[in-house]
Amino acid sequence: MSLTEELEEFISRFPVYQYAFVTPEQIHFNDSVVEICKRECPHYNTSWACYPAVGKVSKSRARCLKYDGALVFSTVTKLDNPDSRRDRLETKTQHEKLTGIVADQMTGMGLRPYILTSDYCTNCLRCGFPQEYCRHPEVLYPCIESNGIVMSDLLEFCKMDNYMSDDLSLWFSIIFFEDPASIKEHFNG
């Protein structure tokens, strides 16, 4: 069994909605994404997981390109009360727990994962940024968009849903990993 098959078998035990394997070169990065964060996101410049704390897009891209492959996956949860921000954030907490489990499995397989997830970090009631260093760096997963990743392009490429409906909460993770043999095997069929 290849490493990607092993991973597929592992994630099939969990409520992962959709997933795909890509190479980092297939992911588009663009400074305009963080311009949207700047204009539209209330969390801009408020968290260690977000821009500008995560660093320039060129650096993020260079960091991601060092890896051999990436697992992109989503989870979806039906919301009883779509207007409740609390309920929506609770689904993010569940998504991040699952992301940590998948990443732990990758670590155990020697894949040295690097994790990005949707949106800002919700681990603490109030982020220590910028006065204190991150209190829980082991579960600080930088925001996908803050790294300049054009998620709409990536999801289209992966044939994954970007939006479903207001009462379905959809979250994403991208877990980069090191393993040349595995990814080559996957793309060569």
Ligand code: SF4
């Ligand atoms: S773990 Fe806490 S301190 Fe660290 S980025 Fe997240 S919210 Fe901020």
